Amino acid sequence: MPYLSVNDKNIYYEMYGEGEPLVVLNGIMMSTASWQAFIEPFSKQYKLVLMDFVDQGKSEKVEEIYTQDLQAEVLKGLIDKLGFTKVHLLGISYGGEVALKFALKYQDKINSLILSNTTSYTNELLKDLGKAWIKAAKTYDGETFFRTVIPSVYSIEFYDNNIEWLRKREKLFIQLFTKEWYDAFVRLVISAESLNVTEQLHEINVPTLIIGSEYDSTTPLRLQEHIYKRIKDSKFVVIKGAGHASMYEKPYEFVSIVLGFLNTYRYSFNIV
């Protein structure tokens, strides 16, 4: 029964493996289904929890405007209902933003925090990008949607090397994307517009890893440095040659860094 009613929302989740819980938070266009290839490595040592945010994948659609605070509360509810005292949180982009909101309110529930390609502030350019995405979504035309959104997701290099895979994938998704999907996507974009937690980040005091990509122009390294500088003792690792969607462009590097950090952060290196 992979659904739980959390804060009156029907939330879809999946669990795999045994160990300390590792909760994975999707990027905006992703869903639990996006993690298929990652289930095995992530669930070998951990109780992997995938979940769809409100308006994502198989979770409930919400016919009203909200912010990422709602998603953070839904995450809190799910963690409580599943009976976890503490979790490892891994958030990708939108998911990382929700993870930051969650950490600012419930950091006692966090064992470790991993933020991949995440910004702490929706800057004016990202706001415009979001509006372009909304305009494209509201055409309900798959081609318009993908042409508008995808150039912000992958690097030039990945694009050039995988154009056929990208096109096949698009076709697949276009068949699945209903009017409801696009409308939900629009609400997700809107929910991120007001994000601005940069000046609160110093309150976060949990073991934190930041994963960036050399060629990410949507959440470039210089934006992630704001997080790095403000979360005490946070670690920052960069994947060479990857764009915003680092987990797809460089899955080995992505999984290596995540698993490595989870296996390492508790050690004490008395070097300096």
Next chain:
Amino acid sequence: MPYLSVNDKNIYYEMYGEGEPLVVLNGIMMSTASWQAFIEPFSKQYKLVLMDFVDQGKSEKVEEIYTQDLQAEVLKGLIDKLGFTKVHLLGISYGGEVALKFALKYQDKINSLILSNTTSYTNELLKDLGKAWIKAAKTYDGETFFRTVIPSVYSIEFYDNNIEWLRKREKLFIQLFTKEWYDAFVRLVISAESLNVTEQLHEINVPTLIIGSEYDSTTPLRLQEHIYKRIKDSKFVVIKGAGHASMYEKPYEFVSIVLGFLNTYRYSFNIV
């Protein structure tokens, strides 16, 4: 009489000052009017020639599909009609691409070549971006158009610091943009789709300066390095903290680098 009939097209141009001719080639969304603030510094020592490409500004609209080769021929025709033996060529983005096409065919007409934020190859990501721009243009809705196009033009930093200027500027342009303008813009985008001259660049043997911007994610430094490596003895200078539209974001740096190169490239520095 600022029009000349070139290759059966009515081409608009402006001339200022005296000296060796310096021909400036617009970026795709620009026109002769974009250079207002630059006329004084550029025309002090040079005969500055501004021109609108086919389908740009006040030049003739062309109701058919073409490539940037057409623009290169129009440029050749204009240079001949104006009676110039050799010119300095400064191209911005789209204009730099046309400059490359021109240089590959008519380099004996070039004194020096300055390529600002230019790529030698329309990669798959840029092709998709172009398609998104076309979709947006064809809505004939100014807001959709600007939200879709502008995030690729300026840096996050410029956006955050100049959001009001950007909005005012948009309003101004939206009033000016007719259906004809949008249709012409679409043809300009299409004309750049097939660009791929990277492997011919080694044929260019004129004094060449490449200007890049640290935060340009549309034609990032790593793409401009392909040009740098292939044009013998070319020079490469980077404007810190600027996005794709370096001339707007950092006009002092942009003009400094252009004028400096024009004043310097003829010297011989027998250092090494």
Next chain:
Amino acid sequence: MPYLSVNDKNIYYEMYGEGEPLVVLNGIMMSTASWQAFIEPFSKQYKLVLMDFVDQGKSEKVEEIYTQDLQAEVLKGLIDKLGFTKVHLLGISYGGEVALKFALKYQDKINSLILSNTTSYTNELLKDLGKAWIKAAKTYDGETFFRTVIPSVYSIEFYDNNIEWLRKREKLFIQLFTKEWYDAFVRLVISAESLNVTEQLHEINVPTLIIGSEYDSTTPLRLQEHIYKRIKDSKFVVIKGAGHASMYEKPYEFVSIVLGFLNTYRYSFNIV
């Protein structure tokens, strides 16, 4: 009895833990003692093997000139004597260079190859740096030696934040450094002078991870890219804000990336 006679040299090594063998190859100024803080995390899942190269730590001093080929042969001998069919090889700087030499000759003995802050070619600048180090070593004066060598090892940032630790550490080492130590160091520097395997790297076909540091000016990222481009399917991860001695400057990131890769490289991510 932590010595083995390998190729007629008395080689010191240490072993910890159980599992697949993970052989760690020191940087030029390091020894088995340098890994104290890393033994626990590295030996938890692996049979960790530390070793001192010829002229390093407690291994035999060799009163003649040699190249890194000798070290690669010593490594081969040690692996054979210990009865390992295949090993994971982790090399730091000089150790990474020996690992490359080993891989080019004995790659069937390698499960996975991890190259931290490694170059495939001793460029002219490194050669001069090596000569400066030799000059400094031959003064047998600890202060001259450390002032000359250490600025190439750590980042400006690490230096500024840990100057007292650096000074204490120096004092400790100066007491330990005998004339024999300095003479052995000189031979180690000389042994690296002729390294140039860049054009053979494409022959290496084992799972390979490259670890670089953002602020490494001794083996900068652009040199490591030569390796990345030539070893098929190699992975490249960068530690933000670290200098050449990434394991000391950022031990959590360093260990995370190493352990993560060892836990991950065997998975198959059928994404693209």
Next chain:
Amino acid sequence: MPYLSVNDKNIYYEMYGEGEPLVVLNGIMMSTASWQAFIEPFSKQYKLVLMDFVDQGKSEKVEEIYTQDLQAEVLKGLIDKLGFTKVHLLGISYGGEVALKFALKYQDKINSLILSNTTSYTNELLKDLGKAWIKAAKTYDGETFFRTVIPSVYSIEFYDNNIEWLRKREKLFIQLFTKEWYDAFVRLVISAESLNVTEQLHEINVPTLIIGSEYDSTTPLRLQEHIYKRIKDSKFVVIKGAGHASMYEKPYEFVSIVLGFLNTYRYSFNIV
């Protein structure tokens, strides 16, 4: 008569051309003779003033310890004696540091300020580097000196491409370097040790250009950003592919940027 007695020191200078005065301040190992190839372009529109600092080139040697404040006072004296109301100041590395000291005390004498490969703070790593240089100088052995100093001056790329030129140049200099030269060099290094004006930089309010080099690891771009952020409206331009000695590695780019800025900074670009 190219000497002036300034603050009781005998200071050597040279003047070329007519126009607004452009005073050039040497890097630590340079002298007026280093600018031979640059005299023509710099003196075409400006009254170029070259000078040797105290303990440099043909200026007086000073048998006592001093700081860069002394050099700033000498500069002030020279400017006054030559009767200049205002000057353009171009400082390279050590010269840029003196220029900063001068600007903090006498900015009303400055028309424009150009800082090439300059830091505002002698960090701990640079202090150690300075000590290594002192140790090497005090051997009075040219080979030891050059091997120790030169790897911090040029990029790996320049080294590899110009190793013969570097060697020839060294031989030439070694013949010229007397014990007095080395002793003076030591005093120059010591004079820079205490530099730390970062937190005063906001007081500087003159048109300022910062020139950095992509591969400068002695005064890397991230150190120059401290200056860029603190001097209001300063401009920052980067020379691709150059090391610390940008004027030697990339003379065209260097001169272009300097002349361009001098020709441009007075314009008003009312763009934003």
